[in-house]
Amino acid sequence: MQLELMERIKPEAATQAWFENSSLISTFEPSVSSDLELVYTIVPPYIFTLSLLGLLFNGFVLAVFAAHKDRLTVAEIYLSNLALADFSLLCGLPFWGMNILNKMAWSYGDVLCKLVNSVIVINFYTSIYTLVMISIDRYLALVKTMKARWLRQTVYAKMMCVIVWLLGLLLSIPSIIHRKVKFNEESETTYCVLDYAHESSWKLSHQILMNLLGFVLPVLVIVFSSWNIIKALAQRTESTTVHDTNDSKATTLVYMVTLLFLLCWGPFQVFTFLDILCDIKTLDERSWSHTLDVGGQVSVYLGFLNSTLNPLLYVFSGQYFRRKVSSIYRRARHQRRESDMTTYQRSVVSTYFNRTEQIKPVVIFNPKDQM
Known part of the structure; x- marks a missing residue:
């Protein structure tokens, strides 16, 4: 998600500048220089570590899904799409880390300014709506099992992933337009x-869209789906002594991924909502200024943590994912053994022929030949 923590430093200060820490939208005025020094010291190492680990983890998940020979299920298509969104976000974070390390001085040009920050916004929307699709898929699988079977086809899942990415791109347009060097x-x-200049309505509209389309609406859909899934599983448990543990485990993984997203991005949405209240004069901006400054920054970097932690849930909670990893490992070992056997056989044959060539004919002396 593209969090944009724009910091406008007051014109009277010697280090006046617009300061941004993220690409969703949150405008603040840092009042204490020590806060900035703390940001410059702590945030870059945090971002670089997050990026490195996240790229490794998500790259591993994508490699497993790509290497496994079996066709991906609908749920796995969505999970791989989520990993791809996280991977793309983490590719842009090092630019942010260097930007903060250089005390917010941007040296990568206008194109990367727009691209890096828009990728974060696209990732945010893509992640949350991928979770919505996963939740709906679980709802169709466990609540509308027979009626909606035709909807749970991989071709539709792939189409929905494309639509989700297009939606993320569409909702990132305000950031692309107003992001400038x-x-x-x-x-x-x-x-x-993020330069809204005198068009403050753009900023307010962007924040409202982020709250409603990026949080409230998806959460309502997820809650509706989850509630009906819980009821359906409870009814099955009561009506039969045999229940499908695979469905329960798969659903638990979905819940854990969704809960992690809400824990990581929820605080940012709260501070975005508070910023909206300040913009419409419901809250006093001066009183809330410092809280929004600090809370906005902390919540942004907490949100980025989600992209690094998601793959760990697949590994530790996803039984099917672990089976895929185990299957790939066994296949690799089998291929290695076959390769070793072939190499050994070739070596034996080669040694035999080499030794045969080295055998020279031996002539036995016969005294009669001298007579």
Whole structure:
């Protein structure tokens, strides 16, 4: 998700600049320079570590799904789409880390300014709506088992993944349009900022869309699906002594992934909502300024943690995923053994022929031949 923590430093300060820490939208004015120094010291190592681990973990998940010979199930298509979204987000984070390390001085040009930050926004929407599709798939599988079987086809799942990415791209357009590289004359530094200029309605609209389409609506769908799934599983348990543990485990994994997303991105949505209240004058902006500054930054970096932790859930909670890893490992060992046997056989044959060639004819001396 593209969190944008834009920091406008007051014109009177010597280090005046627009400061941004993320690409969703949250505007704040840091009031204490020590807060900035803390950000410059702690955040870059955190981002670099997060990026490295997340790229490794999500790359491993994508490699497992790609290497397994069996066709992916609908749920696995959605999970691989989620891993791809997380991977793309983490590819852009190192630019942020370097940007903060350089005290918010952007040196990568206007194109990367728009691209890196829009990728984060696209990832946010893609992640949450992929979770919505996973939740709906579980609902169809466990509640509408017979009626909606035709909907649970891999071709439809792939189509929905494409639609989710297009939706994320569409909702990131405000960020793409308003994200700019600007030169601050007083600090003589170039910054990558969200510049709404005098069109403050754009900022408010973007925040409202983020809250409603990026959180409230998806959560309502997920809660509706989850509630009906819980009821359906409870009824099955009461009506029969045999219940499908595979369905229960798969559903538990979905719940854990969804819960992790809400825990990581929920705080950011809360601070975004508070910022909206400040913009419409429901809350006093001066009183909430420092809280939004600190809370906005912390919640953004907490949200990024979600992209790194998701693969760990697949490994530790996804039994089917572990089976895939085990199957790939066994197949690799089998192929290695066959390769070793072939190499050994070739070596034996080669040694036999080499030794045969080295055998020279021996002539036995016969004294009669001298007579």
